[in-house]
Amino acid sequence: xxxxxxxxxxxxxxxxxxxxxxxxxxxxxxxxxxxxxxxxxxxxxxxxxxxxxxxxxxxxxxxxxxxxxxxxxxxxxxxxxxxxxxxxxxxxxxxxxxxxxxxxxxxxxxxxxxxxxxxxxxxxxxxxxxxxxxxxxxxxxxxx
Numbered sequence: 521x522x523x524x525x526x527x528x529x530x531x532x533x534x535x536x537x538x539x540x541x542x543x544x545x546x547x548x549x550x551x552x553x554x555x556x557x558x559x560x561x562x563x564x565x566x567x568x569x570x571x572x573x574x575x576x577x578x579x580x581x582x583x584x585x586x587x588x589x590x591x592x593x594x595x596x597x598x599x600x601x602x603x604x605x606x607x608x609x610x611x612x613x614x615x616x617x618x619x620x621x622x623x624x625x626x627x628x629x630x631x632x633x634x635x636x637x638x639x640x641x642x643x644x645x646x647x648x649x650x651x652x653x654x655x656x657x658x659x660x661x662x663x664x
Contacts, residue, residue: 524645524653526613526637529553529604534596534617539589545573549601552640555613557625559634563595565621571595595621611635611647627651
């Protein structure tokens, strides 16, 4: 598989994070740039996992269920992306933020789409099951 360059996301600010339905998340980066996620994600900060999409609604014996939507906003909204990469073998997205926190999007399926990123110019990239990425750039399309 060829590399997919997501470095253009560096410098953008995370402006929104929303749980739209069971396992379906939307992350906004301003200027109508949207990352839609239909696979697990985790947030790593200071060398540990501090939050995971798998935690949402669980109590872990604390009485109150984890609200991942509120917590991820508290950690990341308003922060700039310092670097962004897509791992070639797995198509994981890793976003590094100015605080040192990392948001990792973790595709697990061989059959279902896991993430999609859209820009208003007609650009769209979709991570398909098994690791292919389809890209539409507004002028044509192709697979990576």
